[in-house]
Amino acid sequence: xxxxxxxxxxxxxxxxxxxxxxxxxxxxxxxxxxxxxxxxxxxxxxxxxxxxxxxxxxxxxxxxxxxxxxxxxxxxxxxxxxxxxxxxxxxxxxxxxxxxxxxxxxxxxxxxxxxxxxxxxxxxxxxxxxxxxxxxxxxxxxxxxxxxxxxxxxxxxxxxxxxxxxxxxxxxxxxxxxxxxxxxxxxxxxxxxxxxxxxxxxxxxxxxxxxxxxxxxxxxxxxxxxxxxxxxxxxxxxxxxxxxxxxxxxxxxxxxxxxxxxxxxxxxxxxxxxxxxxxxxxxxxxxxxxxxxxxxxxxxxxxxxxxxxxxxxxxxxxxxxxxx
Amino acid sequence: xxxxxxxxxxxxxxxxxxxxxxxxxxxxxxxxxxxxxxxxxxxxxxxxxxxxxxxxxxxxxxxxxxxxxxxxxxxxxxxxxxxxxxxxxxxxxxxxxxxxxxxxxxxxxxxxxxxxxxxxxxxxxxxxxxxxxxxxxxxxxxxxxxxxxxxxxxxxxxxxxxxxxxxxxxxxxxxxxxxxxxxxxxxxxxxxxxxxxxxxxxxxxxxxxxxxxxxxxxxxxxxxxxxxxxxxxxxxxxxxxxxxxxxxxxxxxxxxxxxxxxxxxxxxxxxxxxxxxxxxxxxxxxxxxxxxxxxxxxxxxxxxx
Numbered sequence: 001x002x003x004x005x006x007x008x009x010x011x012x013x014x015x016x017x018x019x020x021x022x023x024x025x026x027x028x029x030x031x032x033x034x035x036x037x038x039x040x041x042x043x044x045x046x047x048x049x050x051x052x053x054x055x056x057x058x059x060x061x062x063x064x065x066x067x068x069x070x071x072x073x074x075x076x077x078x079x080x081x082x083x084x085x086x087x088x089x090x091x092x093x094x095x096x097x098x099x100x101x102x103x104x105x106x107x108x109x110x111x112x113x114x115x116x117x118x119x120x121x122x123x124x125x126x127x128x129x130x131x132x133x134x135x136x137x138x139x140x141x142x143x144x145x146x147x148x149x150x151x152x153x154x155x156x157x158x159x160x161x162x163x164x165x166x167x168x169x170x171x172x173x174x175x176x177x178x179x180x181x182x183x184x185x186x187x188x189x190x191x192x193x194x195x196x197x198x199x200x201x202x203x204x205x206x207x208x209x210x211x212x213x214x215x216x217x218x219x220x221x222x223x224x225x226x227x228x229x230x231x232x233x234x235x236x237x238x239x240x241x242x243x244x245x246x247x248x249x250x251x252x253x254x255x256x257x258x259x260x261x262x263x264x265x266x267x268x269x270x271x272x273x274x275x276x277x278x279x280x281x282x283x284x285x286x287x288x289x290x291x292x293x294x295x296x297x298x299x300x301x302x303x304x305x306x307x308x309x310x311x312x313x314x315x316x317x318x319x320x321x322x323x324x
Numbered sequence: 325x326x327x328x329x330x331x332x333x334x335x336x337x338x339x340x341x342x343x344x345x346x347x348x349x350x351x352x353x354x355x356x357x358x359x360x361x362x363x364x365x366x367x368x369x370x371x372x373x374x375x376x377x378x379x380x381x382x383x384x385x386x387x388x389x390x391x392x393x394x395x396x397x398x399x400x401x402x403x404x405x406x407x408x409x410x411x412x413x414x415x416x417x418x419x420x421x422x423x424x425x426x427x428x429x430x431x432x433x434x435x436x437x438x439x440x441x442x443x444x445x446x447x448x449x450x451x452x453x454x455x456x457x458x459x460x461x462x463x464x465x466x467x468x469x470x471x472x473x474x475x476x477x478x479x480x481x482x483x484x485x486x487x488x489x490x491x492x493x494x495x496x497x498x499x500x501x502x503x504x505x506x507x508x509x510x511x512x513x514x515x516x517x518x519x520x521x522x523x524x525x526x527x528x529x530x531x532x533x534x535x536x537x538x539x540x541x542x543x544x545x546x547x548x549x550x551x552x553x554x555x556x557x558x559x560x561x562x563x564x565x566x567x568x569x570x571x572x573x574x575x576x577x578x579x580x581x582x583x584x585x586x587x588x589x590x591x592x593x594x595x596x597x598x599x600x601x602x603x604x605x606x607x608x609x610x611x612x613x614x615x616x617x618x619x620x621x622x623x624x625x626x627x628x629x
Contacts, residue, residue: 064417111614119617121361121417122556126610129549137603250549254363254425261422291437297430304423305411 022175026168038167039239044279045174046235051259051271052181053228058257059266060189061221062201066121067108067128068256071101071226073135073248075233080243081141083149090153090164093234101230102223104131109222113215116204128253135245146244153238164238174235178272181228186268197221262303264312273311328461333582334575339467341574342474346529347547348554348566349481350522356561356627357497358413358515361420364427365526365551366544372397372527373534373543374435377443386448390531394524401523405516432541442540445531470532477528478567485563494518498561498627550577553609557616559623568624576612580605 025041054068075097082093112123136144155162155173164170188194200207200214208214237243246252255278263274281299286292307314351365375396380389408427412420447466454462485491493514496504505511530543537543554573558565585601592600616624 058418115617115621118355118361118417118560119556119621122552123614123617125549126553126613130607130610133603133606137600139600249545251428251545254421257418258422258425261418265418291433293429294433294437297426297428297433300426300429301408301423304415304419304426308419 019179023172026171035167038171040279040283042167042171042174042239043236044276045171045178046232046239047256047259047275047279048272049174049178049181049235050229050232051256051263051275052178052185053225053232053271054256055260055263055265055267055271056185056188056228057222057225058260059264059270060185060194060201061197061218063113063218063222064121065112065124065222065225065253066250066257067124067126067253068225068229069248069250069252070108070128070131071105071229072233072236072252072256073131073243073245074101074104075230076237076243076247077135077141077147077233078230079153079234080147080149080237083151083153084141084147088151088154090155090162093153094231097230097234098227101233102227105223105226106219109219109226113218113222125250125253128248129250132245132248132250135248142244144245146242146246148242149237152241153234164235170235170239174239177231177235182268182272189268193217258300262300262310264310267310267312270310270312277311328458329582330579331458331461332463333579335463335471336467337575337578338571339471339474339574340578341571342471342478343529343533344547344550344554344574345478345567345570346474346525347551348558348570349525349563350519351551352555352558352561352563352566353494353498353518353522354515355555357494357501357511357518360409360413361417361424362409363421363424363548364431365522366546366548367428367431368397368401368523368526368544369530369547370435370541370544371400371431371530372523373445373530373539374439374443375527376531377445377534377539378439380445381443390528393531394527397527398520398524401526402516402520404523405519409519410512410516428545436541442538445534445539447535466535470536473528473532477525481525481563482567490514490517550609553613555623557613557623559625559627561627562623562625565623565625565627572612573609577605577609580608584608 026038029035029038029041050068050072053071054065057063057065057068078097078100079093082096087093108124108127112120112127115123135141141147152164152170154164162169162173164173189198196207196212197217199210200212200217204214233243233247236247259274259278260271261274262277263272264270278296282292282296285295289295303311347365347369350368351362354360354362354365372393376390376393378389379392380386383389383392404427408423412423415423451465451469453465455465455468457463483491485494493504493509496507496509497511497514501511530539550573554569555566556569557572558567558569581602584604588600588604
């Protein structure tokens with residue numbers, strides 16, 4: 001056992017405080033009569049999961065996937081279609097979502113990973129657009145108008161039933177998924193597998209020469225990220241009660257990328273911080289101006305020009321001497 | 325009867341392809357020479373369309389409105405390049421994605437502030453009717469105008485790139501930027517002009533397609549992705565590739581849309597076929613891109629030797 005250093009105990013304290021704050025959010029909002037904002041809080045958590053899953057591919061594996069919304073949308077559609085067909089069991093939704101999203105990621109990844117650079121960006125984008133148009137064409141499940149669901153996922157815990165229609169339940173389930181994802185991501189980077197993936201990102205050829213099965217490793221990362229993106233989508237449809245093809249549109253993939261870059265590429269917290277920052281800025285701006293998008297754009301531009309490592313970089317980057 | 329339909333759809337496909345080319349020409353140069361992903365290129369198309377609709381309403385003349393819009397978008401493009409995009413050339417692709425995505429938000433909402441969510445723009449009255457091209461084949465006169473302008477601009481652009489000094493410098497930059505700089509080319513200044521021309525071409529496409537599609541906020545988003553598909557198929561940085569790619573994509577999209585619908589009607593209920601036809605045509609474009617990349621990973625006409 002190593003002795004705990006002061007820095008790591010401070011980290012642990014901050015983590016506990018953060019977890020306590022996240023757990024307290026619904027109660028604080030209710031006490032303040034701001035129940036309306038619980039929906040926003042849940043949306044932030046759902047997008048934090050989606051952005052974190054993208055960060056695994058984009059940041060850690062260095063694969064600029066421009067079609068991550070495809071998995072998010074697939075998860076949302078799988079769950080929505082099951083509910084429409086009368087299947088309400090949450091575990092079934094979860095298994096089906098993970099299976100479909102992972103299978104899609106396996107097929108898309110197996111083809112896309114044969115290309116690199118700009119072509120990888122365009123191929124992943126192309127696959128997402130195909131699914132977008134496919135969703136548009138399936139008239140039986142809403143077509144371009146989208147699909148409304150009446151019920152939500154149900155999880156039975158012994159005697160009690162957890163219905164994701166309950167905003168508290170949804171928030172805590174999403175928060176638990178996010179916590180597990182962040183924990184897994186934090187353990188991933190220092191693990192042998194994580195180090196191999198980082199080595200592949202930095203020098204693909206050398207990693208391959210050292211004997212790492214780079215293609216298989218990348219595919220595994222792509223599939224895991226796709227499955228997690230699907231889970232975020234399934235939570236999102238439970239939150240909104242609605243899914244439309246726009247969930248897979250390229251601007252949605254772009255938004256997820258923006259969250260990751262905004263928060264911090266290849267950092268554990270990057271996706272979550274980016275989702276939080278983007279959604280809070282949008283919400284705050286839209287409460288005082290009709291043109292929130294306009295000002296959000298300027299905030300993002302400022303981040304590109306002045307916070308080069310993303311928001312996480314603002315406090316984790318070592319202090320650098322001022323440039324001349 | 326079906327053969328006339330095919331001719332008509334082939335003309336529509338060519339017309340759409342030429343408009344795609346106008347968008348792709350600027351995009352492929354910025355991507356090929358500066359290695360810059362500009363997601364906001366579609367926004368220039370939107371800005372051009374809105375300026376045209378506004379000026380046509382103001383002056384009462386379609387020609388005057390379109391020419392004015394093209395000139396204004398040219399200036400706007402150069403200002404945008406010199407003021408912001410230039411600082412992004414040296415950054416990685418992710419920063420470029422974030423910045424130009426931000427630019428889409430700003431330009432979309434900015435356009436909404438100035439002009440509202442959409443503007444009416446109709447074809448000039450003189451070109452409203454159809455023209456009989458072949459016995460039994462009526463074709464809208466306005467679409468013929470688009471075809472003519474598109475072909476003329478394609479030729480003009482080819483002359484500009486192949487036969488002028490500016491074009492030679494651009495080609496040099498596309499095949500090896502460092503070498504071109506070493507030989508004394510002022511690439512940054514050259515690129516402000518090139519970007520302006522690319523923006524102006526976007527405005528032409530936006531203004532001409534405005535009466536056929538709709539002049540509305542967000543019109544640039546979908547066509548931008550098609551333009552990216554075009555330049556990937558054609559080979560990034562190659563004007564010739566952009567032209568061939570655009571015409572191929574226009575043909576696949578337009579022909580797929582109508583012919584697939586005919587085929588689907590055979591074994592699907594009509595309302596399903598009418599929804600699935602366009603979707604499968606759009607999918608066909610991406611399948612086509614995947615096939616081209618599988619056979620020629622650098623696109624049809626790679627700019628870099």
